[in-house]
Amino acid sequence: MPFEPVILFFLLGLVAGIARSDLKIPGVLYESLSIFLLLAIGLKGGVELARHSVVALLPQAAMVVLTAALIPLLAFPLLRRLGGFARADAASIAAHYGSVSVVTFAVAAAWLAGRGIEAEGHLIVFLVLLEFPALVIGVLLARGIGADTPWGRVLHEVFAGKSIVLLVGGLVIGWVAGPEGIQPLDRLFIDLFKGMLAFFLLEMGLVAAGRLGDLRRAGPFLAGFAIAMPLAAGVLGTLTGTLLGLSVGGATLLGTLYASASYIAAPAAMRIAVPEANPALSIGASLGVTFPFNLLAGIPVYHWLAGTFNGWLK
Amino acid sequence: MPFEPVILFFLLGLVAGIARSDLKIPGVLYESLSIFLLLAIGLKGGVELARHSVVALLPQAAMVVLTAALIPLLAFPLLRRLGGFARADAASIAAHYGSVSVVTFAVAAAWLAGRGIEAEGHLIVFLVLLEFPALVIGVLLARGIGADTPWGRVLHEVFAGKSIVLLVGGLVIGWVAGPEGIQPLDRLFIDLFKGMLAFFLLEMGLVAAGRLGDLRRAGPFLAGFAIAMPLAAGVLGTLTGTLLGLSVGGATLLGTLYASASYIAAPAAMRIAVPEANPALSIGASLGVTFPFNLLAGIPVYHWLAGTFNGWLK
Amino acid sequence: MPFEPVILFFLLGLVAGIARSDLKIPGVLYESLSIFLLLAIGLKGGVELARHSVVALLPQAAMVVLTAALIPLLAFPLLRRLGGFARADAASIAAHYGSVSVVTFAVAAAWLAGRGIEAEGHLIVFLVLLEFPALVIGVLLARGIGADTPWGRVLHEVFAGKSIVLLVGGLVIGWVAGPEGIQPLDRLFIDLFKGMLAFFLLEMGLVAAGRLGDLRRAGPFLAGFAIAMPLAAGVLGTLTGTLLGLSVGGATLLGTLYASASYIAAPAAMRIAVPEANPALSIGASLGVTFPFNLLAGIPVYHWLAGTFNGWLK
Amino acid sequence: MNMPHAACKLLTVICEAGLENDLLRDLERLGATGYTITDARGRGARGVRNAAWSESANIRVEVLCSEPTAEAIVQRLKQRYYANYAMVLFMADVAVLRVEKF
Amino acid sequence: MNMPHAACKLLTVICEAGLENDLLRDLERLGATGYTITDARGRGARGVRNAAWSESANIRVEVLCSEPTAEAIVQRLKQRYYANYAMVLFMADVAVLRVEKF
Amino acid sequence: MNMPHAACKLLTVICEAGLENDLLRDLERLGATGYTITDARGRGARGVRNAAWSESANIRVEVLCSEPTAEAIVQRLKQRYYANYAMVLFMADVAVLRVEKF
Numbered sequence A, B, C: 001m002p003f004e005p006v007i008l009f010f011l012l013g014l015v016a017g018i019a020r021s022d023l024k025i026p027g028v029l030y031e032s033l034s035i036f037l038l039l040a041i042g043l044k045g046g047v048e049l050a051r052h053s054v055v056a057l058l059p060q061a062a063m064v065v066l067t068a069a070l071i072p073l074l075a076f077p078l079l080r081r082l083g084g085f086a087r088a089d090a091a092s093i094a095a096h097y098g099s100v101s102v103v104t105f106a107v108a109a110a111w112l113a114g115r116g117i118e119a120e121g122h123l124i125v126f127l128v129l130l131e132f133p134a135l136v137i138g139v140l141l142a143r144g145i146g147a148d149t150p151w152g153r154v155l156h157e158v159f160a161g162k163s164i165v166l167l168v169g170g171l172v173i174g175w176v177a178g179p180e181g182i183q184p185l186d187r188l189f190i191d192l193f194k195g196m197l198a199f200f201l202l203e204m205g206l207v208a209a210g211r212l213g214d215l216r217r218a219g220p221f222l223a224g225f226a227i228a229m230p231l232a233a234g235v236l237g238t239l240t241g242t243l244l245g246l247s248v249g250g251a252t253l254l255g256t257l258y259a260s261a262s263y264i265a266a267p268a269a270m271r272i273a274v275p276e277a278n279p280a281l282s283i284g285a286s287l288g289v290t291f292p293f294n295l296l297a298g299i300p301v302y303h304w305l306a307g308t309f310n311g312w313l314k
Numbered sequence D, E, F: 001m002n003m004p005h006a007a008c009k010l011l012t013v014i015c016e017a018g019l020e021n022d023l024l025r026d027l028e029r030l031g032a033t034g035y036t037i038t039d040a041r042g043r044g045a046r047g048v049r050n051a052a053w054s055e056s057a058n059i060r061v062e063v064l065c066s067e068p069t070a071e072a073i074v075q076r077l078k079q080r081y082y083a084n085y086a087m088v089l090f091m092a093d094v095a096v097l098r099v100e101k102f
């Protein structure tokens, strides 16, 4: 198959939502699954980290975070000048695209695994590191460094937000407990991961179906942006990964991270920090277009890019 | 043991409910488990379907659907004439008994598996096909083909109802992805199936305990019907299955399908399409009597019937 | 590692709660997990019981219940005289400490398993037996045997309470179905047990964080009691276990049971039976101090005690 | 009150959860500018509805609207649902900010 | 209003979830013909009840009834629960269809 | 009513769930002695909020308080949240036991 089978669950949700089926995933199940996925990814990353020297990762990590910071800085003027969006809206959308989507990453990892393509385990560490800088950049773009930004609350929202707490918490637990300590938990966190992801994607499909209206209202520029931006970010990510010496699989994952747009951490943080931004725009674009685009078309493209760049540099 | 161990969970729920225990399965867990079970059964059926020629199944499927249509057509006059029920009530109850119970089917499959009895995998396709024709027949019995029936909404309710969406959705995903595509999801959808079923039966016991009062109020005719009807339908089903050349296990499952009464798809659809029917009657009978009867006594009977018919025809 | 890795999840929840993270475990997930854990432990105990002669266990069980009854009888005067607590409060706290914590038991069992230390399987039967006598003693201490106690409702609350229903229900199902009958459910109830426990502990950490304020208000005596009491009870439990001929692992588990304080069955029963007792005191002590103390420090201590006593008696 | 509070009707409908889609369509058609839903359970003339499963769940729908709109909704619900469905409705007077919204 | 709306009391009780069974028995005994429950959380004199687990959950019970019934319920709850349980109650005037139902 | 019922305001706020922490801090600061929250979903000027995921969930907050406190809360919420957040609020008169509590 050209794409990962779990994506079919997303499509089922999308179809059910468009057909106005009475199928509803209870909000609580959605919450529970997202806690599971964040924690499981964190744990996996922590176990990987236990196998590496953290210090050796530092330079690579710094490069990854720095080049990723280009994404919101590129998106903002684009949205502002070409798209004609208000400052707050442009900043908020830029923050969503600068941050990352954990589920898109998980689907890309499954896609690679399904093809037997190896990837560096410590990419999960980059996933965690890429969650939040773009959120801070987004707030700066919206407000400047002025005194009226409630930075205390904004930073608390970002760092005590559930995605960071669960990812970092899982990372630390995995790192402290190590592979043998975590092993009895593998039946839940590893074996069931893909099934839970399928369930979650079903719900994402239902949610995305509800967002298509927002998007239609926002007009074609945003829809175009929501496809062009991940492609551009995917080029940046796969190139950065290749230059940093990652394998083709690793560069694919980094490209996917750069290309993905957040819809868990970013909406919550932007709502508090930049309340005048319209969430229908940022969520409509990231969830209604970029998320399905990455699932259905983006991931193979980033893999092809990673392969191509890798060929050039060898 | 004479019966499937999972049935003990149903009995535990029943006892807890009757003893007015404060044990409550959260409604959301019930919803989540039913989504899981429907999707898992659909997936399993789809994987089976991928192994068959769909065209070759068509004549058998047509026969199964046609003979099953006799069940509501038999139940309706019985309830109307002998039971003295109002037209709407008789039609609604007939629709419940014409449709099928996914959980009863799952318990029967577990019962057979526990005894090492093989059954054709494509029975799940019949399960899906048998869900809805009886619902349409029930509406026709209640209303005739008159212009005042909101057929659009009724058909939407049936086909966009969560049980059809999840069963058919699972079927299509399983069929498209095939055994290897689904395999990474087996840890969730196959390995945990029986445990989830046990949990669900615990809740069903609690719900059924709450329905015994309705049933007492409805009087002895309905209680008698709720035992006689599945037995008659079980004879029809096992006979049909045997004549169509199914194995003893397959005919047992088909008998169980015919004998089982719906309590997910039918109540929702009848409530919209035949609102003047009293749901306490149909749900009291199907959930309070027929469901436990099939679990505890019906399944072995249908197996015995299937064996006997098979002996005659060989 | 000196402690069980699952405890790290408790610490994560505690830190997240103290940091006022927006991480919330939905109440329904908490309920679902606690149903799962209670049922799984009951099933495991039932399967163990199926391997034993129940009659042979009776004398040992009687001794275990009798000596455990000393705990509330010791705690009550201590709290009343030294602590200056009102009669109802002293009785309610005593009942909490006389009863047992299922999750503490599960963590101790995991701790032993992680070290390869064997323990008698029928300890789970003692767990069930120790749940309720202390609750009855607590009510007696609060009220005497006076006519005004609504004993009917109190006993119904205790015996139809969800923890007893699920533990005893699981025990009976496991015993009736036996190891082979339960085996297909093992994928859920055994394999996922530890992962579910980790999840539950995460939530317990969040809940415990919310209880620290109560405790601060209650003053240092109660905090001291909440550490001294489990230690004393742990000595009693490990000694009883050793004298009854249990292995070191078994005596450790019995010590943990005696030392643990209830926070599921006891709060619900005391609220109905002794409503004038302040639940913030009993829950603050049992959940805010004793529970984490047992997890982090108690279990190794009880193991050391069990080893020492065993050495003396050999 | 010295603020520009305006009087407005608060109509509360409690009914079986399965009616949600139909009911919301009715509300929209009759001019309600919004609604709020909470999940509920209860007991009434049609027995206990304890929300143990979706067939026995209730919803509680609140609509802030003008009196004529409230009357129109009540008439419609009465005629369409009252005979066959578990449903209760009541109306109260409340003060709102920005009455033009409702 | 030109419809046969009748005045009726709406009594709302917010209390700890563990009281549900006892409270419902009281309501029935005192003549309430029905009730509606939603799950809630909150804060009051007895501290925060955030519904993180069942011991800290609240319920919100609404009863439509006549004034005498409402008074009887208030008296009963006050005497039986007010001293020892987290509980708040308030009463409002509402208009209902078919007042004979309540 | 011949009981010591006292008049009191019931302020109800329906808003997006993400505001919960901020809102509760405001309530406390402005002198509310308590509040009750239920999870909700709905539709209004800012579109459908169907609670399918946490970003689209609403909460429904009730506060029993004196009229001046209610006014202060309304002013604060209006000024701080009304421009940028999905929020609706309404106020009703209710009778409570023990008015000194609120």
Ligand SMILES: Nc1ncnc2c1ncn2[C@@H]1O[C@H](COP(=O)(O)O)[C@@H](O)[C@H]1O
Pocket: D014, D015, D040, D041, D042, D043, D044, D045, D046, D047, D048, D049, D058, D085, D086, D087, D088, E032, E033, E034, E035, E036, E037, E062, E063, E064, E065, E102
């Ligand atoms: N007297 C009442 N007070 C409050 N809620 C009621 C009352 N009667 C009925 N209800 C609610 O309305 C639903 C439908 O009522 P009914 O149609 O009378 O069965 C019930 O399930 C309750 O949730």
Ligand SMILES: Nc1ncnc2c1ncn2[C@@H]1O[C@H](COP(=O)(O)O)[C@@H](O)[C@H]1O
Pocket: E014, E015, E040, E041, E042, E043, E044, E045, E046, E047, E048, E049, E058, E085, E086, E087, E088, F032, F033, F034, F035, F036, F037, F062, F063, F064, F065, F102
């Ligand atoms: N002023 C108030 N406004 C709204 N709800 C309240 C208020 N005070 C208390 N409550 C609710 O009533 C419950 C019990 O209150 P209390 O007995 O004061 O602790 C609280 O948990 C809240 O849900």
Ligand SMILES: Nc1ncnc2c1ncn2[C@@H]1O[C@H](COP(=O)(O)O)[C@@H](O)[C@H]1O
Pocket: D032, D033, D034, D035, D036, D037, D062, D063, D064, D065, D102, F014, F015, F040, F041, F042, F043, F044, F045, F046, F047, F048, F049, F058, F085, F086, F087, F088
């Ligand atoms: N007319 C109305 N009646 C009842 N609830 C409303 C109404 N308008 C808005 N709401 C609720 O208030 C929330 C926010 O409203 P809004 O700010 O208008 O989008 C909505 O999601 C609804 O839950």
Ligand code: NA
Pocket: A071, A096, A097, A098, A099, A100, A101, A233, A257, A258, A259, A260, A261, A262
């Ligand atoms: Na990105």
Ligand code: NA
Pocket: B071, B096, B097, B098, B099, B100, B101, B233, B257, B258, B259, B260, B261, B262
């Ligand atoms: Na049938």
Ligand code: NA
Pocket: C071, C096, C097, C098, C099, C100, C101, C233, C257, C258, C259, C260, C261, C262
């Ligand atoms: Na104890």
